[in-house]
Amino acid sequence: MDEGAFTADGCPVEVYRLLPPGDEPGIVHAAIPEGASILELGSGVGRITHALLELGHPVVAVDDSPEMLAHVRADKVCSKIEELRLQRDFDAVLLGSHLVNAASAVDREAFLSTARAHVAPGGRVLVEWHPPEWFESVRDGQGGTLGRVGVRLDQVVRDGDLLSAVVRYSASGRSWSQPFTCRRLDAEALNVALTRAGLVFERWRADDRTWFSATPA
Structure with missing residues (x-):
């Protein structure tokens, strides 16, 4: 295995620099108003961040890896997701990378609670998960x-x-x-996690049900 920079949880930084943005920016863009502000939790190197900027969205990127954030060309905050409290709202909060499928229920609730704490009234939390x-x-x-x-x-x-x-x-x-x-989360477990964080499932945002939106309860 080649040596290189790795994050604390084992993500190889160079790989994420090589990965394309894929369909994710389009899914997010289609789910929110033009020019909507976005808080991206777990942004990594900006794979999705930069594409969203090009689509006209102001983005604040959050990651706990300085090595990852060094490659982000946007407003950025180095912080663990569960500890983040920016005292401001965003039109949309993005929780990608299947973080909602965290093995720990405590982590999952903390991630969703952070998303809820930063979404504006009438805004949306956009979540990527493994169905x-x-x-x-x-x-x-x-x-x-x-x-x-x-x-x-x-x-x-x-x-x-x-x-x-x-x-x-x-x-x-x-x-x-x-x-x-x-x-693995079934529909009941997912709804329980959302409810505990003060969120309500809204709708699927991808045909394969890998993305959904939730709104403040």
């Missing part, structure tokens, strides 16, 4: 390419609602590995 069916379909060797980056899942282990695996990335003769663990 329940994704957990049933994951298998060793599954993967493909994202832009110039090859992606493969290995060492898939299931333990009740928990799923652990290692993501293996490759690009230009280099390789990286990133272990992760996530928790």
Whole structure:
């Protein structure tokens, strides 16, 4: 495995610099008004941030990795999501990267509570998650390419609602590995988590149900 900068939770910074923005910016843009202000929680290197800026949205990017934020060309705050309190509201709060599927219920509630604390009245929280069916379909060797980056899942282990695996990335003769663990949430568990954070499920924002919006209760 090539050496390089890694975040505290094991994310290889160079990989995230290579990954394309994908469909995410378009999904977010379609769900909010033109020029709506956005707080992006867990922005990483700005993969989605920069595309949203180009679409006309002022964005404040939040991440707890200085190595990641060094590549962000926007207003930015270095902070853990659960500790963030900016004392200001945004038209939209973005919680991507499947953070809502955190293995810890305490972490999940904290992430959603931070989103609720920063969304303006009438605003939306936009959440990316792994739907329940994704957990049933994951298998060793599954993967493909994202832009110039090859992606493969290995060492898939299931333990009740928990799923652990290692993501293996490759690009230009280099390789990286990133272990992760996530928790399967059904509709009832998701709604309980949202309710505890003072949010209400609004609607799906992608045909494959990987993104949804929630509003303040």
